[in-house]
Amino acid sequence: MVENRPWLTFFSHAILILGVLAVAFPVYLAFIASTHPQNAFISGLVPLLPGDRMIENYGTMLDAGISTSGAPPLGVMMWNSLVMALSIAIGKIIISILSAFAIVYFRFPFRLLAFWAIFITLMLPVEVRILPTFKVVADLGLLNSYAGLSIPLIASATATFLFRQFFITVPDELTEAARVDGAGPMKFFRDILLPLSRTNIAALFVILFIYGWNQYLWPLLITTDESYYTIVMGIKRMVQVADSQPNWNFVMATVTLAMLPPVLVVILMQRLFVKGLVETEK
Amino acid sequence: MQTKRVVFSNRGLPYALLAPQLAITFVFFLWPAGQAIWQSFLREDAFGLKTSFVGVENYLRLLREPDYLNSLSVTGVFAVSTTVLSMGLALLLAAAADRMIRSRDAYTTLLVWPYAVAPAVAGVLWWFMFNPTIGIMSYLLEQLGYDWNHRLSGTDAMIMVVIVAAWKQISYNFLFFLAGLQSIPHSLSEAAAIDGAGPVKRFFTVVLPLLSPTTFFLMVVNIVYAMFDTFGIIHATTEGGPSQATNILVYKVFEDGFIGLNLGSSAAQSVILMVIVIGLTVIQFRFVERRVAY
Amino acid sequence: MAAIDLAGVKKTYPGNVTAIHPLDLNIADGELLVLVGPSGCGKSTLLRMIAGLETVTEGEVMIGGGPVNKREPAERDIAMVFQNYALYPHMSVRGNLEYGLKNRGTPRAEIDARVEEAARILEIGPFLERKPRQLSGGQRQRVAMGRAIVRHPKAFLFDEPLSNLDAKLRGQMRVEIKRLQRSLNTTSVYVTHDQLEAMTLADRVVVMNAGRIEQIGKPTEVYERPASLFVAGFVGSPPMNLFGTDELKTEAGGSLPESIGANTGTIGIRPDAVTLSANGNPAIAVTGTIELIEPVGGESHVYLRLPKTDRVMILVVRGHEGVSLAADLTVHLPVGALHQFDAGTGRRID
Numbered sequence: 057m058v059e060n061r062p063w064l065t066f067f068s069h070a071i072l073i074l075g076v077l078a079v080a081f082p083v084y085l086a087f088i089a090s091t092h093p094q095n096a097f098i099s100g101l102v103p104l105l106p107g108d109r110m111i112e113n114y115g116t117m118l119d120a121g122i123s124t125s126g127a128p129p130l131g132v133m134m135w136n137s138l139v140m141a142l143s144i145a146i147g148k149i150i151i152s153i154l155s156a157f158a159i160v161y162f163r164f165p166f167r168l169l170a171f172w173a174i175f176i177t178l179m180l181p182v183e184v185r186i187l188p189t190f191k192v193v194a195d196l197g198l199l200n201s202y203a204g205l206s207i208p209l210i211a212s213a214t215a216t217f218l219f220r221q222f223f224i225t226v227p228d229e230l231t232e233a234a235r236v237d238g239a240g241p242m243k244f245f246r247d248i249l250l251p252l253s254r255t256n257i258a259a260l261f262v263i264l265f266i267y268g269w270n271q272y273l274w275p276l277l278i279t280t281d282e283s284y285y286t287i288v289m290g291i292k293r294m295v296q297v298a299d300s301q302p303n304w305n306f307v308m309a310t311v312t313l314a315m316l317p318p319v320l321v322v323i324l325m326q327r328l329f330v331k332g333l334v335e336t337e338k
Numbered sequence: 339m340q341t342k343r344v345v346f347s348n349r350g351l352p353y354a355l356l357a358p359q360l361a362i363t364f365v366f367f368l369w370p371a372g373q374a375i376w377q378s379f380l381r382e383d384a385f386g387l388k389t390s391f392v393g394v395e396n397y398l399r400l401l402r403e404p405d406y407l408n409s410l411s412v413t414g415v416f417a418v419s420t421t422v423l424s425m426g427l428a429l430l431l432a433a434a435a436d437r438m439i440r441s442r443d444a445y446t447t448l449l450v451w452p453y454a455v456a457p458a459v460a461g462v463l464w465w466f467m468f469n470p471t472i473g474i475m476s477y478l479l480e481q482l483g484y485d486w487n488h489r490l491s492g493t494d495a496m497i498m499v500v501i502v503a504a505w506k507q508i509s510y511n512f513l514f515f516l517a518g519l520q521s522i523p524h525s526l527s528e529a530a531a532i533d534g535a536g537p538v539k540r541f542f543t544v545v546l547p548l549l550s551p552t553t554f555f556l557m558v559v560n561i562v563y564a565m566f567d568t569f570g571i572i573h574a575t576t577e578g579g580p581s582q583a584t585n586i587l588v589y590k591v592f593e594d595g596f597i598g599l600n601l602g603s604s605a606a607q608s609v610i611l612m613v614i615v616i617g618l619t620v621i622q623f624r625f626v627e628r629r630v631a632y
Numbered sequence: 633m634a635a636i637d638l639a640g641v642k643k644t645y646p647g648n649v650t651a652i653h654p655l656d657l658n659i660a661d662g663e664l665l666v667l668v669g670p671s672g673c674g675k676s677t678l679l680r681m682i683a684g685l686e687t688v689t690e691g692e693v694m695i696g697g698g699p700v701n702k703r704e705p706a707e708r709d710i711a712m713v714f715q716n717y718a719l720y721p722h723m724s725v726r727g728n729l730e731y732g733l734k735n736r737g738t739p740r741a742e743i744d745a746r747v748e749e750a751a752r753i754l755e756i757g758p759f760l761e762r763k764p765r766q767l768s769g770g771q772r773q774r775v776a777m778g779r780a781i782v783r784h785p786k787a788f789l790f791d792e793p794l795s796n797l798d799a800k801l802r803g804q805m806r807v808e809i810k811r812l813q814r815s816l817n818t819t820s821v822y823v824t825h826d827q828l829e830a831m832t833l834a835d836r837v838v839v840m841n842a843g844r845i846e847q848i849g850k851p852t853e854v855y856e857r858p859a860s861l862f863v864a865g866f867v868g869s870p871p872m873n874l875f876g877t878d879e880l881k882t883e884a885g886g887s888l889p890e891s892i893g894a895n896t897g898t899i900g901i902r903p904d905a906v907t908l909s910a911n912g913n914p915a916i917a918v919t920g921t922i923e924l925i926e927p928v929g930g931e932s933h934v935y936l937r938l939p940k941t942d943r944v945m946i947l948v949v950r951g952h953e954g955v956s957l958a959a960d961l962t963v964h965l966p967v968g969a970l971h972q973f974d975a976g977t978g979r980r981i982d
């Protein structure tokens with residue numbers, strides 16, 4: 057459509073630029089804060105331009121941490137976050153794709169019941185069953201362990217539904233052709249279904265990695281041993297220093313590093329990210 | 339339920355395939371949920387030595403407890419404000435981006451990444467900006483003559499957490515609104531333009547009504563988000579304060595259970611939350627069905 | 633290579649839908665048998681039971697003399713070509729051709745030789761390394777055929793393999809399939825809803841309707857001596873003219889030749905059997921008004937509105953042979969070319 061309304065275009069750009077700034081500004085400020093010395097935050101206004109302590113601050117945090125706040129070095133926390141995020145993402149994908157395969161490609165007694173059992177998890181976020189779930193994990197001896205951090209979170213109705221939805225769109229003839237070609241169920245799964253699901257798996261991985269990395273309540277509940285702290289929950293320990301202002305430069309270095317991996321994933325894999333987001337909502 | 343025309347006929351295999359998912363679902367979801375329901379009918383004595391069955395007593399108490407009623411209304415205000423603010427801004431941005439041809443993708447990239455920021459981290463970012471002594475927002479507000487202090491003022495604290503929650507959710511809403519806008523056929527806008535409607539009028543009379551499925555869907559998603567995914571924001575910043583002003587339901591259930599160790603009450607709160615999620619999920623799914631039927 | 637025999641085969645789908653009523657069918661070794669009928673009549677169901685993709689509710693399917701009801705599709709040693717080709721989208725053409733052979737543990741050298749051979753026969757050599765989405769519809773169709781022939785199966789099963797092609801390509805591929813089947817001499821069952829395709833391809837045609845066999849025979853037999861009203865109406869284009877005995881009597885001026893029996897309820901005549909002059913043969917003469925003339929190349933289809941019964945008769949004339957729109961025309965239906973069908977059963981009367 058030919059439309060010549062320069063003021064409207066100008067106005068649109070202005071809104072978008074304002075939006076981008078509003079979105080980016082808090083992060084910019086956090087990064088700036090992480091490059092200044094401790095005494096830049098005693099009074100007055102926070103610094104708005106980069107300081108000269110970036111290397112020292114990040115160096116200190118990565119391999120030493122702040123002893124007073126009881127938080128381990130960032131390196132350890134980031135490693136824990138990575139382990140947790142990867143275990144959750146990969147675990148969820150594996151168990152969901154297998155159960156979706158069972159539900160779509162087989163007919164068996166209690167199939168509907170299994171479907172509903174999985175569906176129900178959609179309605180039971182951790183937040184609403186905190187205490188009893190904690191108790192189960194404690195009884196199983198999974199407190200302060202990677203297994204405890206990840207396994208309880210890897211049942212996922214969303215991922216199962218995504219794969220189910222996708223499998224339904226795979227033409228029946230493909231399955232029949234594979235059967236005529238001598239492929240049994242697992243061979244069909246491995247040779248045909250899995251390769252066809254590649255993009256879906258990748259898109260889901262992006263979403264689930266972010267989901268896993270950003271977990272907060274769960275690690276907060278089940279880790280008391282600092283060597284299992286994840287970085288997102290560790291921040292809280294740092295800002296919680298009794299009766300005094302937090303070490304803002306160190307906190308903000310932590311914040312920056314806590315954001316970096318998932319934000320990079322979104323920016324670098326934007327197409328997959330958008331696909332994952334849209335598909336999981338179907 | 340829909341299946342394939344052809345299915346494999348193995349007996350045991352489907353159960354084996356489902357086993358991991360079902361085991362985890364049972365152990366970490368269904369069993370604890372059942373426990374929560376069971377416990378919501380029990381009461382422990384002060385020393386935790388004896389438990390007795392008290393029927394719906396825990397629920398009745400909860401509904402008489404001013405703090406709980408307060409939490410309900412705080413959650414309502416928080417969820418509605420967050421939803422309105424986030425969706426409003428996102429729609430504005432999406433409508434602007436939809437007009438762009440060459441720069442649309444660039445703007446999208448620049449706007450979507452906050453999705454990846456953890457709620458707790460987002461909380462700390464803004465908490466820093468609103469810091470009454472050194473924060474830039476409180477400084478600017480002071481220049482405007484407003485004495486900001488979220489540590490003392492419940493309203494200030496609520497405004498802060500709403501801003502954080504909305505800020506984090508804008509990217510999500512933006513993506514869905516933009517997708518919704520792009521799926522509206524150009525011919526409709528063109529027809530309206532030929533009928534003499536200007537861009538603003540077109541937006542309100544043609545675009546917005548056609549966008550209503552997306553809007554409704556996002557509304558449900560945003561309310562669920564504000565109610566259940568914002569624990570980190572509250573915990574990392576206000577901890578429900580000052581004086582209960584930001585104590586939303588999911589934070590209260592954690593506080594009463596883990597810190598107050600009031601099992602019966604916490605369980606009853608869990609059950610009420612479950613009912614709310616189930617209600618919202620049903621609304622969402624019925625709507626999805628209708629969208630498919632369209 | 634093998635014969636295929638169906639004995640009392642029946643299919644009932646869940647929900648008590650009987651798609652195939654018990655039927656017998658014997659397909660000779662090396663024969664090309666075409667199952668034809670309107671959509672939903674059960675052709676695919678029958679084919680899929682032979683393939684082992686559907687269970688058989690009753691009866692026995694035999695391939696090469698042995699019962700195969702309990703065998704998996706892969707164990708029946710058949711190959712199938714699907715309407716949408718069902719090529720594995722993530723595998724190259726070569727990968728598609730090799731997959732079935734690999735699953736059977738065929739030695740590498742043998743696989744290569746067979747792929748080579750199929751590629752040569754079907755002229756798909758240049759695309760072997762491409763993915764299916766990089767091919768045109770016709771090329772995909774060839775690959776689907778290739779996937780069947782590399783297997784050297786006992787039988788080929790085709791389910792509307794040409795339906796997704798445009799008319800011209802369909803014609804070409806039809807010829808090619810026929811040639812291929814002749815040279816490989818592999819027993820083939822071919823499903824189509826297109827009667828022209830059936831007539832041109834088949835050694836024998838099976839006309840199906842509502843889960844039952846209406847007629848089995850050579851294409852010429854089916855065309856010249858349709859066994860039932862249904863077959864008469866289904867086979868041939870433009871379709872056979874079918875009139876109630878009374879209708880024809882009215883149009884013919886009150887009487888019909890003696891050869892029309894008492895049980896005859898419907899009388900049919902092919903459009904190309906209707907003549908403009910009687911040429912001295914016994915014939916029924918009817919007069920109508922020309923309503924429409926469709927020129928189709930060397931001949932024309934003329935639609936004649938018969939005034940007394942308000943029915944339309946179609947006839948084929950060479951060129952435009954003295955017909956003009958809105959004119960009245962008297963035509964002759966040679967008695968020898970009439971088909972008679974029983975008033976009660978709809979079966980042919982001779």
Ligand SMILES: Nc1ncnc2c1ncn2[C@@H]1O[C@H](COP(=O)(O)OP(=O)(O)O)[C@@H](O)[C@H]1O
Nearest residue numbers: 343645649651670671672673674675676677678
């Ligand atoms: N999986 C199925 N379940 C129930 N009914 C079916 C199924 N497949 C086919 N049918 C029914 O069986 C009949 C024959 O179908 P089909 O063999 O596909 O016909 P054709 O291939 O001749 O078009 C149809 O009425 C169809 O609706």
Ligand SMILES: [Mg+2]
Nearest residue numbers: 672675676677
């Ligand atoms: Mg069919």
